[in-house]
Amino acid sequence: MSTIASAAPTSRGEQLIASSMPRRRALLLLMGSLVSSLGTLCYPILRYLIPPGETNSSANDALAGMVGELKPNSGKTFRFGSRPALLVRLATGEYRSMSAVCTHLGCTVQYRPETQQIWCPCHNGCYDLNGRNVGGPPPRPLPAFDVEVRGQEIYVSRKQVA
Amino acid sequence: MKTAALIWTWIEERFDVGELIAPLRSKTVPRHRFSIWYLLGGITLFLFFVQVLTGLLLLLYYRPSTQEAYESVQYITTRVQFGWLVRSVHFWSANLMIFMAVAHMFSVVLLRAYRKPRELTWVSGMLLLFLALGFGFSGYLLPWNTLSFFATKVASEVAGQVPLVGHALLVFMRGGEDVGGATLARFFSLHVVVLPALAATLLMLHLWLVQKFGMSVPPSVESHWTEVPEVRQEVRFFPDFLLRDLMAWCVILAALLVLAAALPAELGHKADPFAPTPFGIKPEWYFLAQFQTLRLLPAKIFGIEGELIGVFGFGLAGALWLALPFLEGRLGRNGSRWVRAAALLGMVYLGSLTLYAYFAK
Numbered sequence: 194m195s196t197i198a199s200a201a202p203t204s205r206g207e208q209l210i211a212s213s214m215p216r217r218r219a220l221l222l223l224m225g226s227l228v229s230s231l232g233t234l235c236y237p238i239l240r241y242l243i244p245p246g247e248t249n250s251s252a253n254d255a256l257a258g259m260v261g262e263l264k265p266n267s268g269k270t271f272r273f274g275s276r277p278a279l280l281v282r283l284a285t286g287e288y289r290s291m292s293a294v295c296t297h298l299g300c301t302v303q304y305r306p307e308t309q310q311i312w313c314p315c316h317n318g319c320y321d322l323n324g325r326n327v328g329g330p331p332p333r334p335l336p337a338f339d340v341e342v343r344g345q346e347i348y349v350s351r352k353q354v355a
Numbered sequence: 356m357k358t359a360a361l362i363w364t365w366i367e368e369r370f371d372v373g374e375l376i377a378p379l380r381s382k383t384v385p386r387h388r389f390s391i392w393y394l395l396g397g398i399t400l401f402l403f404f405v406q407v408l409t410g411l412l413l414l415l416y417y418r419p420s421t422q423e424a425y426e427s428v429q430y431i432t433t434r435v436q437f438g439w440l441v442r443s444v445h446f447w448s449a450n451l452m453i454f455m456a457v458a459h460m461f462s463v464v465l466l467r468a469y470r471k472p473r474e475l476t477w478v479s480g481m482l483l484l485f486l487a488l489g490f491g492f493s494g495y496l497l498p499w500n501t502l503s504f505f506a507t508k509v510a511s512e513v514a515g516q517v518p519l520v521g522h523a524l525l526v527f528m529r530g531g532e533d534v535g536g537a538t539l540a541r542f543f544s545l546h547v548v549v550l551p552a553l554a555a556t557l558l559m560l561h562l563w564l565v566q567k568f569g570m571s572v573p574p575s576v577e578s579h580w581t582e583v584p585e586v587r588q589e590v591r592f593f594p595d596f597l598l599r600d601l602m603a604w605c606v607i608l609a610a611l612l613v614l615a616a617a618l619p620a621e622l623g624h625k626a627d628p629f630a631p632t633p634f635g636i637k638p639e640w641y642f643l644a645q646f647q648t649l650r651l652l653p654a655k656i657f658g659i660e661g662e663l664i665g666v667f668g669f670g671l672a673g674a675l676w677l678a679l680p681f682l683e684g685r686l687g688r689n690g691s692r693w694v695r696a697a698a699l700l701g702m703v704y705l706g707s708l709t710l711y712a713y714f715a716k
């Protein structure tokens with residue numbers, strides 16, 4: 194191309210300075226530098242896109258409720274870190290607690306007094322009062338928590354791995 | 356390579372891309388001793404793209420509320436990987452973009468590139484510069500720190516001085532009587548939706564006009580070329596001028612990264628609307644000249660509020676400057692000299708007052 198460009202006066206009569214390099218080489222140079230600079234710039238951008246880990250999702254205990262708040266044979270959900278958890282008072286008056294996130298597709302489960310089971314409405318999954326998956330699609334049991342009554346307050350904590 | 360050729364043929368058969376880019380193939384750029392100034396517009400464009408990219412990244416973590424704005428910016432700079440870099444590049448690129456746009460404007464005036472047929476290119480460029488200042492003003496508040504909070508308060512108070520509509524303007528800007536959550540929400544939507552939409556439209560018009568008319572040759576060079584046609588020189592846009600453009604962009608990108616790494620954007624303290632205004636409240640540097648002028652004006656001039664006269668003066672100067680290509684002809688034979696004198700005076704005025712305000716205690 195440069196040979197054509199250096200052929201002086203064009204139709205408008207001006208001098209066209211000869212291209213210092215052929216188009217193909219210029220294109221390759223452009224593509225090469227573009228790709229390598231983009232590659233370099235992509236690294237910090239990709240790292241930026243990865244969200245830093247949440248700090249509050251790894252909470253180890255939470256206030257689940259007050260004594261007397263739940264009647265026997267009933268349940269409630271409460272906030273445990275950034276996820277919902279379930280506190281159940283059995284007909285015997287005993288407290289049980291477990292994660293309320295269904296192990297199937299992540300819906301929030303609830304206590305059903307009439308069947309005395311934990312039930313997920315999304316796909317009809319059933320868990321027993323220990324959190325074991327006993328019916329429907331859930332693949333794993335719900336992680337169970339330790340319950341401790343301190344005065345009037347009910348605290349729930351992750352099970353300590355012995 | 357065969358696959359690439361096949362894909363190219365497939366596209367070519369349907370969209371006739373070859374014809375679309377044909378003007379770029381034959382496009383030439385005049386070469387003379389002022390050619391270097393042709394680079395400024397391209398640099399400003401490049402910095403605008405940097406702003407769009409870094410702005411999109413900041414949007415991933417920024418939260419526009421008085422409770423969370425400051426904390427989310429803090430989170431970006433301290434917790435997100437390379438967040439400090441993204442924010443600092445956005446900050447420095449914004450400042451450089453305004454500087455380059457202003458330099459581009461003055462170079463256009465001094466090389467008289469605004470003259471017929473490029474009047475609308477000038478107007479669209481000036482409107483883009485006003486938008487850039489709007490971007491700077493609205494973006495300044497978003498980190499919700501003390502400095503930006505009070506700067507926004509003062510600036511909207513100045514807008515409130517405008518006769519008749521002042522108070523309505525102030526309430527419109529603030530989204531209420533005071534600078535607060537509503538102001539932040541307004542400035543945020545302005546900064547990330549309204550202004551980008553306007554800027555993208557105007558930018559396309561500006562670039563189309565630049566392509567349509569080609570690069571302007573300064574009258575002094577033009578007359579010399581008419582006398583001695585043999586000295587007329589041009590280079591191809593592709594690849595020669597584009598390579599020069601890219602070289603300039605690389606230099607600017609390097610400068611941007613060095614500035615961002617060496618002088619990262621500061622965050623300051625979270626805004627507290629009930630704390631006293633701290634000492635040394637200043638706007639961004641590109642508003643310093645106006646800020647200092649308002650401070651220097653006496654409280655009353657001929658019985659009228661000094662600030663009012665100042666604000667009116669800026670408005671008038673801006674409007675006249677915008678209409679520059681249409682006014683020059685009305686100034687008579689020496690019109691271009693008056694314009695040059697006004698441009699030099701403007702540069703000296705803006706430069707000296709900015710420096711004065713910057714170093715003033």
